Structures are given as structure tokens and as C-alpha cells.
Amino acid sequence: MSLTIVADVCTGCSACEPECPNDAISEKKNLFVIDPELCTECEGHYDTPQCVAVCPIDDCIIPLAA
Amino acid sequence: MQGATASYVSIADLKSSHNALATPADIPATGGGCGTHGGEGKASCGSSGGPDDMPQEIWDKVKNHPCYSEEAHHHYARMHVAVAPACNIQCNYCNRKYDCSNESRPGVVSQKLTPEQAVKKVVAVASEIPQMTVLGVAGPGDSLANPKKTFDTFRMLQEQAPDIKLCLSTNGLALPDNVDEIAKYNVDHVTITINMVDPEIGAKIYPWIFWDHKRVTGVEAARILHEQQMKGLEMLTARGILTKINSVLIPGINDEHMIEVNREVKKRGAFLHNIMPLISEPEHGTYFGLNGQRGPTAQELKAVQDACMGGANLMRHCRQCRADAVGLLGEDRSKEFTLDKIEEMEVVYDLDRRRSYQDKVEAERQAQHAAKVEALAAQPEIAFDENIKVLVAVATKGGGRVNEHFGHVTEFQIFEVSSKEALFVGHRRVDQYCQGGFGDDEQLPSVVRAINDCHAVLVAKIGACPKDELKSAGIEPIDQYVDEFIEKAALSWFADYASRVVDGVIEHQPRGDASIRQGAFTAAA
Numbered sequence: 001m002s003l004t005i006v007a008d009v010c011t012g013c014s015a016c017e018p019e020c021p022n023d024a025i026s027e028k029k030n031l032f033v034i035d036p037e038l039c040t041e042c043e044g045h046y047d048t049p050q051c052v053a054v055c056p057i058d059d060c061i062i063p064l065a066a
Numbered sequence: 067m068q069g070a071t072a073s074y075v076s077i078a079d080l081k082s083s084h085n086a087l088a089t090p091a092d093i094p095a096t097g098g099g100c101g102t103h104g105g106e107g108k109a110s111c112g113s114s115g116g117p118d119d120m121p122q123e124i125w126d127k128v129k130n131h132p133c134y135s136e137e138a139h140h141h142y143a144r145m146h147v148a149v150a151p152a153c154n155i156q157c158n159y160c161n162r163k164y165d166c167s168n169e170s171r172p173g174v175v176s177q178k179l180t181p182e183q184a185v186k187k188v189v190a191v192a193s194e195i196p197q198m199t200v201l202g203v204a205g206p207g208d209s210l211a212n213p214k215k216t217f218d219t220f221r222m223l224q225e226q227a228p229d230i231k232l233c234l235s236t237n238g239l240a241l242p243d244n245v246d247e248i249a250k251y252n253v254d255h256v257t258i259t260i261n262m263v264d265p266e267i268g269a270k271i272y273p274w275i276f277w278d279h280k281r282v283t284g285v286e287a288a289r290i291l292h293e294q295q296m297k298g299l300e301m302l303t304a305r306g307i308l309t310k311i312n313s314v315l316i317p318g319i320n321d322e323h324m325i326e327v328n329r330e331v332k333k334r335g336a337f338l339h340n341i342m343p344l345i346s347e348p349e350h351g352t353y354f355g356l357n358g359q360r361g362p363t364a365q366e367l368k369a370v371q372d373a374c375m376g377g378a379n380l381m382r383h384c385r386q387c388r389a390d391a392v393g394l395l396g397e398d399r400s401k402e403f404t405l406d407k408i409e410e411m412e413v414v415y416d417l418d419r420r421r422s423y424q425d426k427v428e429a430e431r432q433a434q435h436a437a438k439v440e441a442l443a444a445q446p447e448i449a450f451d452e453n454i455k456v457l458v459a460v461a462t463k464g465g466g467r468v469n470e471h472f473g474h475v476t477e478f479q480i481f482e483v484s485s486k487e488a489l490f491v492g493h494r495r496v497d498q499y500c501q502g503g504f505g506d507d508e509q510l511p512s513v514v515r516a517i518n519d520c521h522a523v524l525v526a527k528i529g530a531c532p533k534d535e536l537k538s539a540g541i542e543p544i545d546q547y548v549d550e551f552i553e554k555a556a557l558s559w560f561a562d563y564a565s566r567v568v569d570g571v572i573e574h575q576p577r578g579d580a581s582i583r584q585g586a587f588t589a590a591a
Contacts, residue, residue, distance in 0.1 A: 011162055012178070013207055015152035015276075030178075046279050053281040056153060056162040 002036035003049055004064040009057050016051035016061065025051060036064055124337075127254050127308055130199045130424075131231060141431050144200040145191055145400075147184035148177065149215045153207035154239050155275040155291065158353040159314055159344055162207075178206070181218040183405060189226055189415050190408045195399070196423035202233045204257075210240040213247065220251040227415055235259065235312070239275060239291055241298025249305050256302055257310040257340075258295055262320050263330045265289040270319050273353070296334060303335030310338040310381065315362050315370055316354070317344070328374040339374060340381035343367050343582045364580035365519055368491060438466055441554045448485040448557070450564035454574060455484045458559065459494065459517040459541075460552050461525040468547050468555045472528035473500025478517055481556050485564065488556035495583040499532060512583075514539045519580040521563065524555050540577070 002024075005016075010031045017025045017032060022045075024038035034051070041063075042049045052061045132139035153162065179187065192198045201223060203209040209216045220232050233255035234248070241258065248256060262268040268288025275287040282290060302309050311331045315321055328339055344361040346354045353359075362370075459478040461470035476498050482491045494516045497509045510532055517523060522542040526549070536543045542563075547555035567574045 009163075011151075013151040013153065013162060015154070015207065015211065017152075019276075019279075048280065050279060053279075054152075054154070054276045056156055 001041055001043075002039035002064045003034055003041055003051065003061050004036070005032055005034055005051075006060050006062060007031055007033075009060045011057060013056065015054045015056065019050035019054050021045040021050065034061075034064075039064075123306075124308065127231075128337075131233070131255060132200065141197060141427050142200070143195055143198045144202060145188065145198060146202045146204045147179055147187060147219060148206055149179050149181055149184045149219050150203055150205055150209045150212035151178045151207045152211045153205075153237075154211040154277075155208070155237050155287075156273050157237075158271055158273060158359075159316070159346060159355075161351040161355075163351060177405065179405075181215050181222060184219045185222045185226060186413075187403055187405070187408055188223055188230065190411050190413045191403050192227055192230060192420065193413050193415055194403075194411075196420045197427050198230075199424070200231045200233060200255075202235065202255075204235045208237050208240070209234040210236045210244045213240070213244055217247055217251060220253065224251065227417075229417060229420065231255070233257065236298075237291070238295035238298050239277070240294075242294055242301060245298065245301040245305065245307075248302070248307065253307065255308050255310065257312055258299060259312045259314070260295050260299075260327060260331060261314050261316070262288065262323060263292060263296075263327050264323060265292055267320055267323055268292060271314075271316065296330070299331065299334045299336060308337045309335070310340055311336045312340045312342060314344050315341050315367055317360060317362050317366060319359075321362070321366065321370055324370050325373050338379050338381050341367070341371050341374065361582060364492075364494065364516075364582050366579075367582065371491070434466055438551045438553070441551045442557075445554060445557050446561070448561045448564055450485040450560075450568070452485045454564075455482050456521040456560070456563070457482055457491070457519055457577070458488075458556050459520045459523040460556070461523065462552060466551055466553075467549050468524045468552055469526050469549050471500065472523070472525040472532055472543070474498060475513075475525075478523070479552065480517075480520065481552060483556045483560045485560070488553040488560070494580065497583075500529075510535055514541070515581045516583055517541065517580055519577045521577060522559055524552070524559065 005025075012027075012030045012032065014027070014032065017027070020034075020039075021042060022038045022040055024035045025032055026035070027033075049061070055061050130142045132142050132144050188201050203216045203219060216234060223230060223232070232251060232253045234253060235257035236259070238258045238260065241256075261271050265285045265288035268291060269285045272288055272291060274281050274283045275291055276282075277287070277290055299309055299311075311327075313320070313324060313327055315324060320327070324341060328341075331339060344354065344359070346352060346359055346361050348355050458481050460468055460481060461472055461475045462468060462479055463470045463474075475496060478494045478496065479490060480492045480494060481488045483489075496513045496516045499509045499513050513532075514535065518539065518541070520541055522544050523536060524544050524547055526545065528536075528543050528545055533543045542559075544555075544559055547558060550558070563572075566572045
């Protein structure tokens with residue numbers, strides 16, 4: 001299980017990056033991406049995924065389609 | 067707020083206890099900002115410009131800061147570097163998706179920078195513009211939601227350009243956690259945006275905050291934000307760091323509440339209160355813009371600012387600039403300093419050259435100030451009902467004089483004039499009427515709307531057509547005070563106006579309201 005950042009709507013604001021407990025988020029060409037290998041949707045760390053809670057854009061960070 | 071009452075220091079206390087310090091020989095003897103001559107209760111515009119209003123150490127901090135000193139903003143420039151893109155709250159007047167190179171308003175940038183790029187840019191700008199004295203981190207998100215980027219920028223800049231003053235602006239949520247760091251980097255000016263002191267009102271402005279690893283909404287979110295803001299303000303005051311409070315005036319939401327905000331921030335030592343109009347157009351895509359929340363009219367804004375006078379010092383010269391603005395307030399030279407252009411510049415940071423240039427600026431500023439004081443001292447008294455106050459719009463390109471052509475104005479200065487005094491009360495941005503030598507008649511009605519609450523407009527020159535238009539709108543176009551000091555010109559015109567009223571030639575009538583130009587363009591390139 002992992003989340004993904006929708007590149008079309010990401011503003012590249014970087015708010016999500018430092019919140020990730022798994023260091024799964026990194027910058028790529030001024031936008032941000034989630035490494036699906038590292039993302040746990042914050043399970044075991046927090047009640048809700050931190051990146052989703054801090055992201056200013058609705059529906060920018062969504063579950064990665066399997 | 068718990069446990070912090072002992073640390074309140076009001077600026078009034080500071081003023082009264084330090085006045086003995088305030089008479090050095092190398093600074094103007096009287097305040098000149100905002101058309102005041104110093105004096106209690108008249109400082110409508112932050113530091114009105116003179117040391118007799120405040121202790122020496124505070125005057126030293128504000129005298130070259132264009133945002134903190136109305137007078138300084140005509141002489142010194144500032145720049146913002148967009149190193150802080152992340153934010154920890156959502157505001158209903160902000161759309162984080164927005165980026166437009168032609169717009170001037172907070173939160174808008176064209177290019178975000180790393181701290182290294184930012185420092186390079188600051189040094190390049192400071193070499194090119196020696197009167198650039200202040201560097202601010204103002205977003206486009208929140209400076210303290212990006213503490214590492216903000217403080218890295220400050221640390222590196224201090225090493226390379228130690229004479230540049232540092233300031234930052236924040237929503238206050240993360241302020242208490244960062245006050246020590248702010249003090250460590252000698253940041254001596256902090257702006258906090260405070261729109262409410264009542265969480266019920268706050269809930270209408272802030273849909274959510276990110277707090278303690280959770281998204282918090284509603285009144286609870288506004289309560290946490292409010293408590294952090296008040297605590298942060300108290301902590302800054304206790305450390306002697308100057309604070310400016312920015313408040314966005316939102317009609318129907320916090321307009322009646324603003325006097326309470328003013329009282330609470332003043333109580334906690336705020337140096338300056340800047341009440342700004344909401345910028346809200348549907349095309350900006352903000353919640354307020356999309357839901358028909360309007361901004362205030364010019365008279366609504368002025369009424370609230372007037373009601374708050376006598377509280378914390380009011381700032382009337384704010385231009386609501388972009389998070390990457392460069393230059394004097396009201397101008398923006400950021401396009402000259404894009405990363406590509408900086409790469410090509412040969413940058414030599416010459417501290418001595420900057421100092422000698424600034425000495426010249428200071429000498430010119432003092433000469434202007436002395437000339438103005440002299441001109442005003444010679445002003446004859448006007449025998450007229452002193453309760454009658456009118457507004458005049460002034461076309462000026464600087465130097466405190468009436469010296470701009472009507473058609474070239476992108477921003478009028480507004481003075482409130484009575485038989486006693488002419489007081490700077492704000493500015494109005496307009497679309498330039500004259501483009502390439504020809505008047506643009508489509509623009510004229512919008513210029514008239516922007517100064518429609520004024521009785522007269524003082525200009526260096528004006529064409530026949532706009533002159534007639536203004537007259538038919540009931541605004542007197544006046545071009546007989548070319549190059550005079552604004553206050554002197556305004557009082558001279560008022561004396562003439564008063565005599566015409568007394569003689570029965572005209573009848574004094576109040577004017578209507580005016581509209582505030584939304585989202586001004588940065589420059590008519």
C-alpha cells in the first residue's frame with residue numbers, strides 16, 4: 001500500500017516532504033514524488049497520512065492504484 | 067494566555083521611559099512620515115519618521131526599513147526571497163495554486179528559490195541597488211513552516227552581507243517554537259498576520275491548520291492559531307524584536323472586530339498595525355473569491371483604520387507586495403533579477419560603496435525633511451470649520467512633492483486635509499491613464515472610481531479631456547502647485563476651497579465612496 005502525488009495538481013510547495021515518517025517523499029523537477037517502496041500510509045506512526053493532512057490541494061495525494 | 071502577563075511590554079511604556087535617549091544630532095529633529103510633524107496621537111503611519119516619537123534603539127531599527135517607517139519607504143528598498151513555499155494553515159483568501167507574473171499580492175511568486183540561490187540573488191540585488199537595506203522571507207507559504215530554509219538563508223546572508231537587515235512574516239502558528247532562533251539571527255522585524263482574536267470569527271477565515279500531526283478544523287483550529295499568535299507576539303516583545311501585525315479586512319467577517327484585534331495586539335507590544343483590504347476576485351480562485359466575499363471599499367477601509375488610530379501605530383503605506391518583490395515599495399524590479407540573469411551578473415559586494423551611497427540617501431532625505439518643515443512653518447492659518455475634512459489625491463513621483471503628470475500615475479497618494487493639517491492616509495493604485503503619449507479613455511472611469519471620495523486631485527500637469535471628466539465627476543483637477551511639497555500644496559488648495567465656500571461661490575458637500583483596485587499589476591512595462 002502506498003500513496004501517490006498527482007503531478008498535474010502538485011504545486012511543489014514541499015509541505016509534505018518533512019512530514020513523512022518514512023522519508024518516502026522527494027523532490028523531482030520542482031514537484032514531489034512518493035517512493036511506493038517506502039510509503040506505509042503512515043500506518044504504525046500516525047492516525048492519518050501526514051502528507052494528505054498537510055497538503056493544501058484537495059485530491060493531490062491519493063492511494064496508488066494497484 | 068497563561069503565564070505570560072508579566073512579560074507584556076507596551077510600546078507606550080518604552081516611549082515614555084526612553085525619551086531622554088532620543089536627541090542625537092545626526093537625525094531629523096521632527097517626524098516627517100505621513101505628513102505629521104511628530105506629536106502625540108498623530109503618528110498614523112507606524113514610525114512617523116522621527117526619534118522624538120520613540121527610543122533611539124527602536125528608531126535605529128526602523129529608520130531604514132521601508133515597511134516600518136513611512137518616510138524610509140521613499141528612500142530605501144526591500145526584497146523578498148521566495149524560499150518558503152510550504153504552509154501549515156489554509157486561509158480562505160489564499161489560493162496556493164496561483165502564480166502569475168503580472169500580479170502583485172501576497173503569496174504570489176514566479177520562481178521559488180533554494181537558500182543558496184536566494185543568497186546569491188540578495189547579494190546581486192544589493193550590489194546593483196545600494197539602497198536595498200532589508201531582506202524579508204514572506205512565503206509564498208509561511209516562513210516558519212519552512213524553518214530550515216528560512217534560517218539557512220539568514221545564516222548564509224549574514225556571512226556575506228552583514229549590513230542587510232533581516233525580517234520575516236508568519237501566520238504565527240509555529241512562532242513560539244522559533245522565537246529563540248529568530249533572536250539568534252538578529253532578525254529584528256517580524257510580521258504576524260492576525261485577522262482575529264475570537265476563534266468563532268477565526269473559523270470563518272481559516273478552514274484548517276496542520277497541528278501536532280493532525281489536520282484540525284473549525285473553531286478548535288482557530289483557537290490554537292489564536293493562542294500561538296498571542297504567545298508568539300508576547301515572546302517577541304519580551305525579546306525586544308519589533309513586530310508588525312498585518313490584518314486582512316474582510317467585510318461582514320472581521321470588520322467590526324478589528325478594533326478588538328488592534329487593542330489586543332497593542333496590549334502585547336505590537337509596534338505597528340497594518341490593516342489591509344481583502345483582495346478577492348473570482349479569477350484568483352480563493353474560497354472567498356469564488357464565494358462572492360467582497361473586499362472593502364476605500365471608505366470602509368479608512369473608517370476602520372481611523373477607528374484604530376490611537377491604538378498600535380497604524381501603517382498606511384503598505385503595498386501588499388509579492389513574496390518575491392524587489393525594490394522600493396510600490397515598484398517591483400524582480401524581473402531584472404531572475405536566476406538566469408543573476409548567473410550572468412558580475413557581483414562584487416562592496417560594503418563601502420553601499421555605505422557611502424546610503425550616506426548620500428540619508429543627506430538627501432534630511433534636506434528634503436528640513437525643506438518641508440520650513441515650507442510648512444510659513445503656512446498661513448486657515449479660518450474655517452476645523453471639523454470639515456476632505457481628501458485630496460496627489461500625483462507624485464517622490465520627494466514629497468506634487469511632481470507627476472496625471473496620465474503617468476499608477477498610484478495616487480491620499481491626504482486628508484483640514485484647516486489644521488494635511489495627513490497622509492493611504493494610497494490608491496490605478497491603471498495608468500496615459501500610454502505612449504495618448505490618453506486611454508477606457509481607463510479614465512476606473513481612475514475616477516479609485517479617487518471618487520476625493521474633493522481634488524493635485525497634479526503637475528493634466529490634459530484637457532481628463533480635466534473635464536474629473537470636473538464633471540465633482541473632483542477639482544489642480545495643476546497650480548507644481549513641485550510644491552504635498553502638504554503645503556494641499557493646505558494652500560484647502561485655503562482656497564474654504565474661501566470659496568465662505569464666499570458662497572461653492573457649497574461644501576461630502577463626497578461618495580471609492581473602490582480599491584484589486585490585484586494590481588506589478589508595473590506597466
